[in-house]
Amino acid sequence: MADRTIPIEGTLDLTPPPVDQQTWLETVHEWVTTVDHKKLGLLYMMLSIFFLLVGGVEALAIRIQLAVPNNHFLAPDTYNRLFTMHGTTMVFLVGMPFLFGFTNYIVPLQIGARDMAFPRLNAFSFWMTLFGGLMLYYSFLGGSGLYGVGNAPDVGWWAYAPLTARAFSPGNATDYWALSLIVTGVGTLGGAINTIATVICMRCKGMTLMRMPLFAWLMLVVSGLLLITITPLTAAQIMLSIDRYLGGHFFDTQAGGSAVVWMHFFWIFGHPEVYVLVFPAFGIASEVIPVFSRKAIFGYPAMVAASVGIGFISLGVWAHHMFTVGMTSVSNAFFVLSTMLVGVPTGIKLFNWLATMWGGKIRFKVPMLFCTAFLFQFLIAGLTGIMLSIAPWDWQLHNSYFVVAHFHYMLVGAIVFNIFSGIYYWYPKATGRMMSETLGKWHFWLFLIGFHMTFDLMHVVGVDGMPRSIYTYEADRGWAHLNMIISIGGFIQAIAVLIFAYNLFWSYYRGREAGSDPWDAWTLEWSTSSPPPVYNFAVPPEVKSRRPLWDIKHPEDPDWKYE
Amino acid sequence: MSAIPLIPNQTNSPDEPWSLPSRGRIAMYSLIIGECAIFTIFVVAYIYYIGRSLTGPTPKEVLDVPIFNTICLLSSSLTIWLAERSLERNKIKLFGAWWGLTWLLGVIFLVGTGMEWHKLIYRDGLTISTNLFGTTFYSLVGLHAFHVTVGSLMLLIVLIFTLKGKIREEHSERIQVLALYWHFVDAVWVVVFTLVYILGR
Numbered sequence: 001m002a003d004r005t006i007p008i009e010g011t012l013d014l015t016p017p018p019v020d021q022q023t024w025l026e027t028v029h030e031w032v033t034t035v036d037h038k039k040l041g042l043l044y045m046m047l048s049i050f051f052l053l054v055g056g057v058e059a060l061a062i063r064i065q066l067a068v069p070n071n072h073f074l075a076p077d078t079y080n081r082l083f084t085m086h087g088t089t090m091v092f093l094v095g096m097p098f099l100f101g102f103t104n105y106i107v108p109l110q111i112g113a114r115d116m117a118f119p120r121l122n123a124f125s126f127w128m129t130l131f132g133g134l135m136l137y138y139s140f141l142g143g144s145g146l147y148g149v150g151n152a153p154d155v156g157w158w159a160y161a162p163l164t165a166r167a168f169s170p171g172n173a174t175d176y177w178a179l180s181l182i183v184t185g186v187g188t189l190g191g192a193i194n195t196i197a198t199v200i201c202m203r204c205k206g207m208t209l210m211r212m213p214l215f216a217w218l219m220l221v222v223s224g225l226l227l228i229t230i231t232p233l234t235a236a237q238i239m240l241s242i243d244r245y246l247g248g249h250f251f252d253t254q255a256g257g258s259a260v261v262w263m264h265f266f267w268i269f270g271h272p273e274v275y276v277l278v279f280p281a282f283g284i285a286s287e288v289i290p291v292f293s294r295k296a297i298f299g300y301p302a303m304v305a306a307s308v309g310i311g312f313i314s315l316g317v318w319a320h321h322m323f324t325v326g327m328t329s330v331s332n333a334f335f336v337l338s339t340m341l342v343g344v345p346t347g348i349k350l351f352n353w354l355a356t357m358w359g360g361k362i363r364f365k366v367p368m369l370f371c372t373a374f375l376f377q378f379l380i381a382g383l384t385g386i387m388l389s390i391a392p393w394d395w396q397l398h399n400s401y402f403v404v405a406h407f408h409y410m411l412v413g414a415i416v417f418n419i420f421s422g423i424y425y426w427y428p429k430a431t432g433r434m435m436s437e438t439l440g441k442w443h444f445w446l447f448l449i450g451f452h453m454t455f456d457l458m459h460v461v462g463v464d465g466m467p468r469s470i471y472t473y474e475a476d477r478g479w480a481h482l483n484m485i486i487s488i489g490g491f492i493q494a495i496a497v498l499i500f501a502y503n504l505f506w507s508y509y510r511g512r513e514a515g516s517d518p519w520d521a522w523t524l525e526w527s528t529s530s531p532p533p534v535y536n537f538a539v540p541p542e543v544k545s546r547r548p549l550w551d552i553k554h555p556e557d558p559d560w561k562y563e
Numbered sequence: 564m565s566a567i568p569l570i571p572n573q574t575n576s577p578d579e580p581w582s583l584p585s586r587g588r589i590a591m592y593s594l595i596i597g598e599c600a601i602f603t604i605f606v607v608a609y610i611y612y613i614g615r616s617l618t619g620p621t622p623k624e625v626l627d628v629p630i631f632n633t634i635c636l637l638s639s640s641l642t643i644w645l646a647e648r649s650l651e652r653n654k655i656k657l658f659g660a661w662w663g664l665t666w667l668l669g670v671i672f673l674v675g676t677g678m679e680w681h682k683l684i685y686r687d688g689l690t691i692s693t694n695l696f697g698t699t700f701y702s703l704v705g706l707h708a709f710h711v712t713v714g715s716l717m718l719l720i721v722l723i724f725t726l727k728g729k730i731r732e733e734h735s736e737r738i739q740v741l742a743l744y745w746h747f748v749d750a751v752w753v754v755v756f757t758l759v760y761i762l763g764r
Contacts, residue, residue: 117586193593201586227597235604242702247692250608250702256615256695265604 035119036534040126041105042430045423047130048097053501054137055089058082060494063454067487069475076471080154081173083469085136087157088177090411092184093133095277098419100125100191102280103219106426107195109525109532110213112204112541117197121190128187132180139176153177156469158270159240161251161262166244175244178237185234192226195219204524206543210304211563213523213546214286214297217304221311222279225272228315233269236262260325267318275314278410281378281418282307282349285371288425289353291521292368293360296547296559299352306345306352313342323394332391339389346382350375365519366440370421373448377413381406384459399469402462408455420447420500427504428518432530433511439503447496453489457482522547587740595747598710602751605706606758609699613763616694622764625687632675633756636711639668640749643742653732659725665745666718669711676708700759707755710748717741 022030031039061082065074074082108116116122139152151173155163164174199220203212212220240262242248249255251262290297297303319327319335327335353375362368384406388394397403420443427435461482466473473479517526524541525532527549545551545559646661680701683689691701721741724730730738 118590189594189597193590193597196593197586197590200589201583203583205581223593224596227593228600231597231600232604235601238706239605239608239702242691242698248698248702249692249695250612250698256612256617257698258611261608261611265608268604 033123035115035123037104037108037116037119037122038430038532038534040122041101041103043126044097044101044104044129047126047133048094048101049501049504051089051093051097051133053497055086055094056494056497058086058089060490062086063487063490065472067484069473069477069480069483071472077154079471080156080469081152084153084156084177088136088153088181089133091157091273091277092181093129093136095411095415096184096188097129099219099222099277099280100129100188100195102215102284102422102426103191103195103223105430106525107198107216107219108202109429109528109536110216110523111199111202111207112524112537112543113198113202114536114540116194117202118194121194125187125190125194128190129184132182132184132187135176135183136180139173139180142172142176158263158266160266161240161259162253164240164244164262165252175241178240178244182234182237182241185230185237188226188230189234192223192230195223196227199223204537204541204543210301211543211546214300214303214307215283215523218279218283218286218307221307222276225276225279225311225314229269229272229276232265233273236265236269239265260322263322263325264319267321268315271318271321272314274407274410275310277415279307279311280422281374281415284418284422284425285353285374287521287523288367288371288421289356291425291519292363292365292371293357294363295356295360296522296550297352298355298358299348300546302348303352306348309345310342310349313338313345317342320389320394323391324398336389336391340386343382343386350379350382365424366435366437366444367421367425367519369441369444370417370424373444374414374417374421377409377417377451381409381414384409397462399467400462401458401466401468404468405455405458405462408458412451413455417447417451420444423504425519426525427507428514429525429530429532431508431511432514433507434514434518435507435511436503439499439506443496443500443503446499447493450489450492450494450496453492454486455489457486457489461486517549520553522549524548527552585736585740587737588743591740591743595743598747598751602706602754605699605703606754609703609758609763612695612699616696618694620687620689620693620696622696622700622759625683625689626760626764627679628760628764629675629679629756632672632679633752635668635675636672636749636752639665639672640746642668643745647735647739647742650730650732650735650738655725655728655730655732658730659722662718662725663722666715666722669715669718669745673708673711673715676704676711703755704759707748707751710751714745714748718745 031043034040034043061074062079065071065079104116104122108114136153151171153159153173153176155169155174155177159174159177162168199212199216209217239248239250243250243252249257251257251259253259286297286303317335317339319331320339323332323335364372384402388397388403388406424435424440427433461479464477464479464482466477466479466483473483514530516529518530519526524543527541528537541548543551545563547559551558551560642661643665646658646665649655649657649661689697689700691697718741721730721738
């Protein structure tokens with residue numbers, strides 16, 4: 001049924017494109033100078049897949065080190081650098097570029113636009129992100145440390161003061177960390193401004209805000225959130241640089257400054273950042289689950305309201321990272337309650353996804369498999385989050401592996417799973433070929449098994465008292481067997497990701513032809529050819545409902561009759 | 564689809580108007596929101612560290628209220644508005660005059676800040692590393708002065724274009740977007756001025 005009406009007649013220029021054989025150099029030049037939102041989206045995606053592999057290797061090195069007690073696979077200072085770089089990489093160079101990759105590629109297509117609002121700003125943002133990342137990794141070579149050797153940041157991704165002061169972190173490693181985050185922060189701010197302007201000002205005719213696909217809605221909310229969360233990080237990094245370079249005293253306790261102020265500033269950014277990373281996952285789930293359940297999303301207005309609600313509440317919960325600092329009981333109580341409050345809109349979203357699946361004719365293709373696992377793991381991650389929001393519980397488990405397990409459940413179990421889901425879902429649109437279902441299922445099941453081996457058991461060692469960020473441990477603590485299984489799980493996940501990477505390449509050359517609309521979906525990106533032409537739509541589309549393609553495919557029973 | 568009808572059944576007739584806000588304005592508003600967050604962090608740090616310096620000099624000893632500077636910067640908001648209005652009415656010469664005056668007022672403000680800092684550094688011995696007051700003062704006021712500098716450069720670019728006769732009525736919207744930024748910089752000064760020179764002294 002897919003090819004009957006799609007691409008919509010008149011949306012494409014059917015004259016065959018002139019055949020031109022580009023040289024290798026011309027192709028590179030085209031990609032480097034491009035301002036096309038689809039190319040930049042793919043560049044963002046490639047950037048984050050590359051750094052996903054880099055950060056993954058760092059995680060594996062950490063897991064080898066912790067697999068057995070009294071291990072000396074890594075030197076202690078190398079270990080500190082690796083977990084710092086792992087955290088920083090995964091948040092700033094994997095999670096955020098994925099966000100902008102999906103936004104760039106999908107949002108203009110979904111809202112019927114021909115490009116982002118500011119194509120050149122878009123290219124600028126991408127290159128800032130890339131060079132920020134390269135600068136961070138150059139620190140391995142260039143950041144001279146205590147003994148004048150190459151040295152990467154080793155202060156943890158939260159970089160608590162006063163460890164970051166010149167006296168305790170000599171050399172330039174911490175400066176590379178601060179500067180590269182300022183640089184990627186500029187890129188992120190540019191991307192966020194661009195997304196907001198695109199979604200608000202570039203929608204095609206008839207695409208009112210309440211008809212917009214939920215993915216576009218979530219990206220609008222996330223960009224609004226980024227405006228007020230990434231900038232405090234930039235401000236804090238400027239203060240840190242002033243302290244380190246100009247002899248300032250912001251975080252210098254000996255001159256009356258305060259280390260706790262850094263914690264506040266960092267987590268004012270750091271906690272909303274988690275929501276920044278998880279919102280694209282929500283967006284992907286809100287597209288994939290309806291299409292593969294063959295039902296329209298349940299409770300669209302509630303989903304929009306819940307997204308905006310989560311965005312607002314997430315700005316007022318940061319100090320739940322700081323219960324052990326010794327705040328007043330009033331502030332403790334405030335942050336306990338505000339954190340629990342996040343559970344309400346989040347619960348609305350979960351129930352709406354479940355209600356979308358309920359009674360649907362579910363097709364368990366690979367994207368849907370990942371989304372289903374996401375629902376379960378996101379629930380667990382949310383529940384451990386509620387547990388940790390209770391201040392006394394947090395006093396007990398703060399800085400333990402329970403916390404590590406909790407946030408990896410969110411970052412991997414929810415976000416990475418849905419990033420995979422989104423890639424399997426939109427890969428046919430970007431390349432014109434389907435990804436292999438067989439390899440995809442291998443990827444899914446291995447990743448699922450590895451994920452649960454690793455992160456389920458981390459909860460247990462955490463409750464058993466294993467602190468996070470430790471270099472090694474004694475054999476008599478009773479953590480050894482569990483840690484071994486955790487590490488094996490890590491390697492199973494690595495194999496799964498390699499299968500995924502292989503699948504990306506294999507399907508590009510050997511995959512089945514996808515056609516414009518392989519999933520029989522309903523949003524505008526499937527109305528144009530795969531891959532879409534540079535101009536996306538020859539005639540700007542016009543929509544009458546939330547599911548414009550349903551209206552075209554089912555003229556006898558269109559959605560707009562019920563709106 | 565949800566059971567609750569949200570929008571009354573609309574038939575999209577071809578002549579139904581479909582207008583969206585200007586992307587330049589939306590982007591500038593977004594940038595301003597982001598900048599507000601940066602300033603908020605610096606302002607909070609300033610407030611938190613008031614009176615926590617372990618050594619002198621204190622704000623009361625060294626700071627003079629920069630009244631002339633403030634009048635210059637705040638009145639530049641008025642002159643830039645007059646410039647916008649002249650451009651909308653296609654009075655290019657008048658636009659150039661008001662725009663040039665705006666730029667001049669911005670530069671006077673920057674020179675005034677420079678003189679204030681010169682006095683603080685060489686006469687009062689207050690640098691960014693002297694004490695907490697120095698750190699927070701120079702970074703907050705400096706951050707604002709940096710924004711004025713960027714704004715003045717952009718004003719200067721437009722001024723050069725005006726003198727070369729390249730600015731026409733059709734550029735009105737872009738000029739207004741730029742003016743938004745200038746208004747924001749002025750508004751931030753109201754906060755910084757109140758905090759640093761009145762409440763914190």
